[in-house]
Amino acid sequence: MKMTIKEIAKLAGVSQATVSKIINNYDDVGMKTKERVLALMDEHGYRPSYAAQSLVKKVTKVIGVIYAGKINANFNHPFFVEVVSTFKKTMGAEGYDLLFFSNEKFHKADENYLQRCQHYNVDGCIIIGGEHVEPSVDDLVQSDIPCIGVDIQLDGPHSGYIMTDNNQVSALAVEHFYLSGQREIAFIGGAESSLISNEREKGFRERAKAYGLQTPDDWIVYGDFFEDSGYKQMNELLKKERTPRAIFAISDLMAIGAMRAIKDQGLDIREFAIIGCDDITAARHVEPPLTTIRQDKDKIGRMAAYILKDLIQGNIERTSLKVEPDLIVRESTGHEIGSV
Amino acid sequence: MKMTIKEIAKLAGVSQATVSKIINNYDDVGMKTKERVLALMDEHGYRPSYAAQSLVKKVTKVIGVIYAGKINANFNHPFFVEVVSTFKKTMGAEGYDLLFFSNEKFHKADENYLQRCQHYNVDGCIIIGGEHVEPSVDDLVQSDIPCIGVDIQLDGPHSGYIMTDNNQVSALAVEHFYLSGQREIAFIGGAESSLISNEREKGFRERAKAYGLQTPDDWIVYGDFFEDSGYKQMNELLKKERTPRAIFAISDLMAIGAMRAIKDQGLDIREFAIIGCDDITAARHVEPPLTTIRQDKDKIGRMAAYILKDLIQGNIERTSLKVEPDLIVRESTGHEIGSV
DNA sequence: CTGAAAGCGCTTACAG
């Protein structure tokens, strides 16, 4: 059933070498021979074996996909799934397939990303960054395998990384509050160990200062990006002596949790101004619809693919890119200027 | 840097064959030799080449993932992403990695799932079913490569499939309407070519009949599973001479669209009873929270993995499984009995 | 324009 090059060669009455040259588009093969062989390959549905090819060539046309870190970098994470989806499409158009490493056996001490990449001989890989990244990621990044990081800073000899300009994320939120007449803002961050959360907090503080806005220290609290933590932190904020009216939560889920907390306290949600982050589907559907900062998932996925391709082809070496976020204004900040 | 078995053998002062036996856990190797070689492999981070191994062995420990059909079966589809996520975890625990085929080059006439599976020599594959499935899927399913289908009926010699009991999906919805005192129900289906939509419609009609409920023919309409189509179809329903008060939409997004249509018409949403399907995140957050029929994504993904494993090991041949859905009662059907 | 031969990194009877 499954044919080999040898059988095709015999059928065509030529040597293996000739068939191989046709497969690999060498131009020193006679037209008639070529046509005959091509027809035969087509007829028998012949496809050269990946294993044999990759054993002798260096190229595999396979990209490894790694979700690094124990938290927030999962296959079904709503942000990353969009990024990876676009990445997959873009790489797919170039003929690459994606190999997703499972790390369920990772407690086994000898598991190691570099080894696995070498085992499969992938042409390159994409690393999705979560929190508490395994040290073995670094061995991979320092190797000569091209790597592109998303939301993780990679500094290997053939690596790059890409992420949203998180400073700008906060800038947009703070600016929008400022233009809405808010003068005091609370901040609900993610885990304190999170690179993303830290960048956004830094941007938040700087920008608030630049606009002369107040950000009392006890109005800066931390959740874990999920809804319940937003609910809990908002309740804490509402217990303070002075309570905030403007809240920037660095994930939509936390913002939604915060809205729920406000309602559950019997307060009027219309008297609060809330901004989230991500623009998940639910953001449009909560009451009131949530103003949010959207990351350009599409661009991130697409650029990650382009950069990785350039890295693989040796067109570039180290590189990094920040992608601009967008402000999406909805009613949770009380008005509808430029609503999308 | 990247070692071969030959180098390890030389370092250890034994033959390749001996090293190979150690890698493959043959038990006829001396303890001391084994330990020495193992230590060496560890020290040098040696990992046998996938290509070389798979060339000579039949097993690859790689599973192909195929999103078949042009519609509704995407990498980032909210339902399938959960299913595949659990599938990945379960297979991962067994040491399998997942290879996602890209089908961006698919217009190229010679693309063919069977060929690609053979090319990579995958141990088996999972096929996610959408609409308008490519005929080439059938060649794969009829081959001797084990296949497990999700939301697609597969009848190959070594294949199985799994999906929610769609008849039961409708049964739960109809029953809930019946118990809420509704006596006339409208139905918003998906594309008419959709297997899932057809099963649900069939179940809906049968069960409504069994309960003696009215389902006027012009109250049975079709969208495309997305929000806007629900909005549009609901508007059509509201133009009828007699308009429905109870609506079963076979996706949450369409249900949410329908709710929006009702509100936009200036009608009181509280006078309608609406049931969706899927239990997406937004279902909890719309006003009023949406009653829905939840599919057990986790179980589907897990069972798909178990079945595929059994298929690969030859423990079973053809098989199929229906998974029970759950009714999640929220306020869109007017009361809160047994709310989750 | 075509083919013989070596080699890619492994595994597996087989012989000792």
Add this chain to the structure above:
DNA sequence: CTGAAAGCGCTTACAG
């Protein structure tokens, strides 16, 4: 308990 040798399905100088 260990190793020499053939073979898995390809590609690539090289010679003709």
